[in-house]
Amino acid sequence: MGIYTIESIRQLTYDTYEMTLSGDMSWIKAPGQFVNIKIDGFFLRRPLSVCDIDDRYMTLIFKVAGEGTKALSMMKVSSQLDILCGLGNGYDINVSISEPLLIGGGCGVPPLYYLAKTLKNKGITPSVVLGFNKKEDVFYEDKFKALGCNVCVCTVDGSYGYIGLVTDIMDMFDYDYTFSCGPEGMLKAIYDKSIVSGQFSFEERMGCGFGACMGCTCKTKYGYKRICKDGPVLFKEEILW
Amino acid sequence: MVNLSVNLSGLTLSNPIIPASGCFGYGKEFSEYYDINILGSFCMKGTTKEPRFGNETPRIAESSSGMLNSVGLQNPGIEHVVQQELKEIRAYYSKPVIANISGFSVEEYEYCVRRLRGIDNVGLIEVNISCPNVEQGGMSFGTDPEMAAKVTKAVVKVADKPVYVKLTPNVTDITEIAKACESEGASGICAINTLSAMRIDIKKQKPVLANITGGLSGPAVFPVALRMVYQLYKEIKIPIIGIGGISKVEDVIEMMMAGATAVQIGSLNLVDPYICKTIINQLPGMLEQLGIDDINKIVGAAHR
Numbered sequence A: 001m002g003i004y005t006i007e008s009i010r011q012l013t014y015d016t017y018e019m020t021l022s023g024d025m026s027w028i029k030a031p032g033q034f035v036n037i038k039i040d041g042f043f044l045r046r047p048l049s050v051c052d053i054d055d056r057y058m059t060l061i062f063k064v065a066g067e068g069t070k071a072l073s074m075m076k077v078s079s080q081l082d083i084l085c086g087l088g089n090g091y092d093i094n095v096s097i098s099e100p101l102l103i104g105g106g107c108g109v110p111p112l113y114y115l116a117k118t119l120k121n122k123g124i125t126p127s128v129v130l131g132f133n134k135k136e137d138v139f140y141e142d143k144f145k146a147l148g149c150n151v152c153v154c155t156v157d158g159s160y161g162y163i164g165l166v167t168d169i170m171d172m173f174d175y176d177y178t179f180s181c182g183p184e185g186m187l188k189a190i191y192d193k194s195i196v197s198g199q200f201s202f203e204e205r206m207g208c209g210f211g212a213c214m215g216c217t218c219k220t221k222y223g224y225k226r227i228c229k230d231g232p233v234l235f236k237e238e239i240l241w
Numbered sequence B: 001m002v003n004l005s006v007n008l009s010g011l012t013l014s015n016p017i018i019p020a021s022g023c024f025g026y027g028k029e030f031s032e033y034y035d036i037n038i039l040g041s042f043c044m045k046g047t048t049k050e051p052r053f054g055n056e057t058p059r060i061a062e063s064s065s066g067m068l069n070s071v072g073l074q075n076p077g078i079e080h081v082v083q084q085e086l087k088e089i090r091a092y093y094s095k096p097v098i099a100n101i102s103g104f105s106v107e108e109y110e111y112c113v114r115r116l117r118g119i120d121n122v123g124l125i126e127v128n129i130s131c132p133n134v135e136q137g138g139m140s141f142g143t144d145p146e147m148a149a150k151v152t153k154a155v156v157k158v159a160d161k162p163v164y165v166k167l168t169p170n171v172t173d174i175t176e177i178a179k180a181c182e183s184e185g186a187s188g189i190c191a192i193n194t195l196s197a198m199r200i201d202i203k204k205q206k207p208v209l210a211n212i213t214g215g216l217s218g219p220a221v222f223p224v225a226l227r228m229v230y231q232l233y234k235e236i237k238i239p240i241i242g243i244g245g246i247s248k249v250e251d252v253i254e255m256m257m258a259g260a261t262a263v264q265i266g267s268l269n270l271v272d273p274y275i276c277k278t279i280i281n282q283l284p285g286m287l288e289q290l291g292i293d294d295i296n297k298i299v300g301a302a303h304r
């Protein structure tokens, strides 16, 4: 646990914010891990994925989904947050792959950015499919492009990019592996559609976020797993829907 | 030097702070945050005869100053706990722990308690007759004095350690249940478990919890727990472990003044994994401020 200082806060869309924080980043070991944030006035912490990190700064992106994230969006620069850092397993990038496809939907997009960066550093440039509901929701397309990734955006209503769901456009790319994060319905559709292996990042309501309460357990082919500790990333081969 | 050590039916604790069942796992996750050997003891996740998945998710909801859970006693079963968890605990916790037992029949409680015989890193058995999150059994044992007496009698007979019975607040008169347990040989009483509760997601127009109802815990329930411990202290002679909503050192003192010999801290561990350590560090200073040299002197102080 640690105290982190808000260095900047920027509105990306009408309801989505990007926040950078400084503090002890040594807790974070892998892309796809998350942090759990104490917000004044709320009993439970709020889990958010790590979107980017270097030795001093961490970037989070969050959508205002309710009261907690609303309060977070109104925090001032240089104020401090109590955060449990480096939670969850994260994506395993030590798998043998050459053409990974990253697929993100809505607030599932953030962790894929640090994943893309990490893969890039390993010499693998992933292709990226980003799905949003409508034009006004789109964020980070340029950031992925700046990494050199091939990026395709789709919106459900067709107001930006391709029309449809991520599964409608994912086959535009050649890929031998998928990394995905987003709503469960999207993950399931990717699971059903893709014939290659992959890793899927799940969400669940959490009591603790570090494996103590059994609040977030799901069934897998290899037994019960805590989304917060043994996940949030599960391998395609172990998932039970 | 302020004396912090307390005695629970022969088991001496270096201080009265015990993480509560279901909020501390088997201690392992917390041992990665701090050396948990500073704890008086800790209470393991509730164990049943057979392994249990528990309820469907969502199992967690939030409320003002608290939370609801409907985990439903997920646990790997007594055999696994004995063969694996209790052995692994020795690597990071050198004192005796408290084993929390649940069941769906008197025989199941008895079976689990018998299975714990001779295991020297279990110092005390906490019999949970109060879980609101399971369909049959569980809480129904805790709402009927006759059933409570039956379970107590059966487990006391086979236990080789002190038996404390953990009670539900979801009753009209908690003292009646406690007296039934005391008369059948319980060494102590733990109070309280969670309060039956629910939340509705107004966007979906549906209950938040898949199980519909869950148990409320956290600071919101502290005054309720305190009142019940106070009532229990008046009616029973055996020691009480006070549980419910404790979030700071002052709450520990209040709970002990109401009549608790030791306390358990539950939900707060989930949102602040260092809470027990913080409170243990603050206790001596707090007592000194109150002019107290031995923590045992405040037990039941509010009754005098």
Ligand SMILES: Cc1cc2nc3c(=O)[nH]c(=O)nc-3n(C[C@H](O)[C@H](O)[C@H](O)COP(=O)(O)OP(=O)(O)OC[C@H]3O[C@@H](n4cnc5c(N)ncnc54)[C@H](O)[C@@H]3O)c2cc1C
Residues within 6 Å of the ligand: A034, A044, A045, A046, A047, A048, A049, A050, A061, A062, A063, A064, A065, A066, A067, A068, A069, A070, A107, A108, A110, A111, A202, A203, A204, A205, A206, A232, B061, B062
């Ligand atoms: C591992 C993980 C990573 C996440 N990463 C991101 C991210 O990078 N960006 C982002 O915008 N959102 C992310 N989310 C979702 C985010 O946690 C919720 O949107 C947020 O908790 C909502 O809080 P609230 O107070 O605004 O909403 P409320 O609805 O008022 O919250 C009430 C309670 O429900 C919980 N809750 C509500 N929605 C969710 C949800 N979708 N998942 C888990 N708990 C929820 C809250 O934490 C809180 O305890 C992530 C969730 C998880 C589990």
Ligand SMILES: Cc1cc2nc3c(=O)[nH]c(=O)nc-3n(C[C@H](O)[C@H](O)[C@H](O)COP(=O)(O)O)c2cc1C
Residues within 6 Å of the ligand: A207, A213, A215, B020, B021, B022, B023, B045, B046, B047, B069, B071, B073, B100, B128, B131, B166, B192, B193, B194, B216, B217, B218, B219, B221, B243, B244, B245, B246, B264, B265, B266, B267, B268
């Ligand atoms: C997530 C969670 C799981 C729990 N599991 C158990 C359990 O297995 N057995 C039990 O006797 N009590 C269980 N409890 C109840 C706690 O031990 C405690 O009695 C209750 O939460 C009140 O204390 P608190 O307000 O400090 O949390 C659980 C509570 C929570 C929040």
Ligand code: FES
Residues within 6 Å of the ligand: A205, A206, A207, A208, A209, A210, A211, A212, A213, A214, A215, A216, A217, A226, A227, A228, A229
């Ligand atoms: S949220 Fe507590 S175990 Fe996962």
